Amino acid sequence: MASHTKSQPNSGFNRRLFLAGAAGGAMLPVAAAHAVGSKKKQKRGIYADEAGKAKEDLEDKVADFSYQNDVLAQWIVDIWTGPAANPLITPSTGSIxxxxxxxxxxxxKADLAARGIYLEKPIVITEDEYDAGFSLEDAGLDATIGVVFVLPRPTRPTLAGHPLLETAKMLMAITPNGI
Structure with missing residues (x-):
């Protein structure tokens, strides 16, 4: 019996654009937020433009999507409740x-491997970094293998005295609020 393969036309799908959100990269479709005093759209998101390009000139936006996973949800909780100077997200402001x-x-990479998730070039960014426009190239990450996780702001959940796992799972389902 002969095997037949069905040829599909090229849909224009770009693997590089798909990879940046990866397992748990819960992020928003770009909102039409305007910068104060400007008619230009704010450059929220993750970009694969060449290194050093001005934030307002970023154009090569990678795809955003969310994925729910118990291990990643617990990871969010661990980061929220861990030390303020967490090496996953420090520093997250200024010139990095x-x-x-x-x-x-x-x-x-090490933190994910300890949880059974093996990625070559992962990075965690804060929701503020996402909102400001994050460049994979400026971070030294090849857009074809870099995987970006967006950590929700710690002000989103009520942290004191409540289990946070379900909160993290819910935030993973909406974008860009969860890893």
């Missing part, structure tokens, strides 16, 4: 060097 991004990626 390539070395600091590499250190964050290395920490994410």
């Amino acid at each position: 060097s390539l070395l600091q991004y590499r250190n964050r990626s290395t920490a994410a």
